[in-house]
Amino acid sequence: MVIEPESEEPGSSLWSDARHRLFKNKLAVFGGITVLLIGLVCLLGPLVISYRESDQNLQIAGQAPSAAHWMGTDNLGRDLFVRVLKGGQISMLVGLCATAVSLTIGVLYGTISGYFGGKLDAVMMRFVEIMYAMPFAIFVVLLMVFFGKNFVLLFVAIGAVEWLTMARIIRGQVLSLRQQEFIEAAIALGLPKHRIIFRHLIPNVMGTVIVYATLTIPSVMLLEGVLSFLGLGIQPPRSSWGVLIQEGATAIEEYPWQLLFPAIFFSLTLFSLNFFGDGLRDALDPRASKD
Amino acid sequence: MPLLDVRHLTTAFHTRAGIVRAVNDVSFTLEKGETLGLVGESGSGKSVACYSLMGLVPQPPGRIESGTALFDGLDLLHNDPTRLRSIRGKRISMIFQEPMTSLNPYLRIGDQLIEPLLIHEKIDRKTAVARGIAALEEVGIQDAAKRMKSYPHEFSGGMRQRVVIAMALITQPEILIADEPTTALDVTIQAQILELIRSLQKSKGMAVIFVTHDLGIVSNFCDRVLVMYAGRVVETGAVRDIFYQPQHPYNRALQKSIPALQPKGKELYTIPGAPPSLTQLPPGCPFAPRCEFVVEKCRETPVPLLETRPGHSSACLRVQQGELQLS
Numbered sequence: 001m002v003i004e005p006e007s008e009e010p011g012s013s014l015w016s017d018a019r020h021r022l023f024k025n026k027l028a029v030f031g032g033i034t035v036l037l038i039g040l041v042c043l044l045g046p047l048v049i050s051y052r053e054s055d056q057n058l059q060i061a062g063q064a065p066s067a068a069h070w071m072g073t074d075n076l077g078r079d080l081f082v083r084v085l086k087g088g089q090i091s092m093l094v095g096l097c098a099t100a101v102s103l104t105i106g107v108l109y110g111t112i113s114g115y116f117g118g119k120l121d122a123v124m125m126r127f128v129e130i131m132y133a134m135p136f137a138i139f140v141v142l143l144m145v146f147f148g149k150n151f152v153l154l155f156v157a158i159g160a161v162e163w164l165t166m167a168r169i170i171r172g173q174v175l176s177l178r179q180q181e182f183i184e185a186a187i188a189l190g191l192p193k194h195r196i197i198f199r200h201l202i203p204n205v206m207g208t209v210i211v212y213a214t215l216t217i218p219s220v221m222l223l224e225g226v227l228s229f230l231g232l233g234i235q236p237p238r239s240s241w242g243v244l245i246q247e248g249a250t251a252i253e254e255y256p257w258q259l260l261f262p263a264i265f266f267s268l269t270l271f272s273l274n275f276f277g278d279g280l281r282d283a284l285d286p287r288a289s290k291d
Numbered sequence: 292m293p294l295l296d297v298r299h300l301t302t303a304f305h306t307r308a309g310i311v312r313a314v315n316d317v318s319f320t321l322e323k324g325e326t327l328g329l330v331g332e333s334g335s336g337k338s339v340a341c342y343s344l345m346g347l348v349p350q351p352p353g354r355i356e357s358g359t360a361l362f363d364g365l366d367l368l369h370n371d372p373t374r375l376r377s378i379r380g381k382r383i384s385m386i387f388q389e390p391m392t393s394l395n396p397y398l399r400i401g402d403q404l405i406e407p408l409l410i411h412e413k414i415d416r417k418t419a420v421a422r423g424i425a426a427l428e429e430v431g432i433q434d435a436a437k438r439m440k441s442y443p444h445e446f447s448g449g450m451r452q453r454v455v456i457a458m459a460l461i462t463q464p465e466i467l468i469a470d471e472p473t474t475a476l477d478v479t480i481q482a483q484i485l486e487l488i489r490s491l492q493k494s495k496g497m498a499v500i501f502v503t504h505d506l507g508i509v510s511n512f513c514d515r516v517l518v519m520y521a522g523r524v525v526e527t528g529a530v531r532d533i534f535y536q537p538q539h540p541y542n543r544a545l546q547k548s549i550p551a552l553q554p555k556g557k558e559l560y561t562i563p564g565a566p567p568s569l570t571q572l573p574p575g576c577p578f579a580p581r582c583e584f585v586v587e588k589c590r591e592t593p594v595p596l597l598e599t600r601p602g603h604s605s606a607c608l609r610v611q612q613g614e615l616q617l618s
Contacts, residue, residue, distance in 0.1 A: 118351055181393035185455070188345045189380030189407045203397040286397060286442040 028279020106166025114174030214277030401439030
């Protein structure tokens with residue numbers, strides 16, 4: 001056991017322990033660093049490259065990778081490297097924000113529903129089912145029609161769909177946790193409800209949340225690609241990995257690199273996120289520690 | 292005035308099969324420093340009675356249909372939640388049956404232990420930690436300062452139950468409700484835990500409600516006993532009287548069912564039949580279908596709990612009418 005300094009805040013113990021365990025997991029650290037690096041490159045790269053993502057030059061359309069264009073050019077003669085990096089900004093932003101939004105809503109919603117139970121639970125879960133029944137595409141089209149093609153709406157639309165499953169999973173977990181004696185003990189100790197929820201229930205579902213989050217991020221990134229393909233997401237000339245992969249897939253026979261490079265970035269990010277997520281889950285479970 | 296005065300407590304659960312009155316018109320008092328044993332089979336309502344007092348009955352499906360539980364002039368069954376929270380965990384504490392699940396696996400022992408102090412006494416963390424260490428030492432945990440940093444899974448069952456006890460007693464409650472605190476532990480640990488509760492009770496003048504189905508524990512741990520059957524109190528009295536002067540056939544049958552350390556070959560005594568379904572209670576005495584002394588009038592009307600000897604009450608019609616001598 002590592003003895004933490006005496007001055008730590010109440011409630012921080014789980015997190016400081018988790019940090020310690022996370023840093024000992026090489027694969028997770030590697031994954032985290034890779035994601036950070038890709039993020040940094042995507043963020044800073046476009047500043048140093050002399051092309052812009054919207055610069056078209058039909059004379060160099062469909063060129064293979066070269067010294068001038070490291071990843072070649074696309075059908076309109078745009079530099080693919082800068083497009084992959086700019087696209088990465090968008091994909092990562094969408095992936096992280098939409099996942100964060102959906103997890104926050106899902107965890108709170110599921111915890112409240114499961115903890116209070118009874119009629120409230122029934123009403124809340126019926127609402128989830130109604131939301132499930134909404135066809136996603138129609139829902140997004142409606143949003144776009146009402147509020148215009150706004151980038152933020154993409155988060156809202158994706159978040160609004162992805163939290164449903166999370167809420168259900170968490171509710172199930174909380175239902176079984178609520179039966180455990182330590183929750184009864186917490187009630188018997190006279191703890192207020194918010195303290196029981198935030199200090200006793202939510203940390204206990206964190207493992208599930210993290211695993212599900214690592215699954216949500218890639219699906220959200222793909223969803224963004226689908227939406228963009230339908231013309232509902234990212235608008236040209238802006239790009240995202242989803243858009244680039246789809247464009248690349250149509251040109252796979254003539255210009256394979258147009259698919260290859262965005263796909264490499266995309267997969268590398270997802271792999272690293274999964275390693276990181278796995279490590280995080282283990283780190284958050286005190287029973288998993290070997291020391 | 293008694294410390295706790297419970298009157299006509301009835302707790303029901305609404306199930307598909309009908310209304311289950313898990314606790315049916317239960318009354319008892321608890322004096323300062325006294326140990327009251329709650330005895331009965333599984334499903335007799337002893338745990339639900341305690342849960343009702345602690346506000347742990349899930350509502351719905353549960354409902355407290357009637358009754359009052361006066362503690363220091365305050366009704367524990369009908370009051371606003373904030374007020375009750377300031378009593379629970381501070382002046383009345385509870386320990387649970389299963390030490391393996393009554394601690395949060397995600398919180399360090401120390402953090403859980405001092406939680407009631409931080410909530411109820413508004414003291415700073417440093418003082419609370421110091422008191423937490425003292426509390427762990429009091430329940431016999433070695434190296435307490437270091438153990439405060441451990442997680443529950445690093446403790447054995449007996450050690451965890453010690454932590455749970457330390458947690459329940461850290462605010463120096465006036466009443467401790469112990470719901471089968473030793474059932475999940477092996478016999479040697481059981482004795483240690485009982486001895487621990489007893490010595491802490493003496494030094495703090497605390498009253499204990501001890502829920503158990505182990506009559507052996509009752510006989511050398513409790514001052515008074517409440518025998519419950521099918522949600523009702525069938526007999527109550529001082530512990531000596533309960534054992535030497537049983538006033539209800541159920542109590543007598545329970546005592547006969549204790550397996551003694553005796554030569555092999557002798558068949559164990561069992562009470563014939565099974566406890567009645569709480570949705571279909573017989574109109575008369577609930578024990579009548581299994582009772583060896585049953586007569587027709589037992590089955591007809593409910594039997595109230597009446598004093599049959601000084602300080603000793605029974606809900607057996609035939610004992611009340613002097614027809615039956617059980618000792």
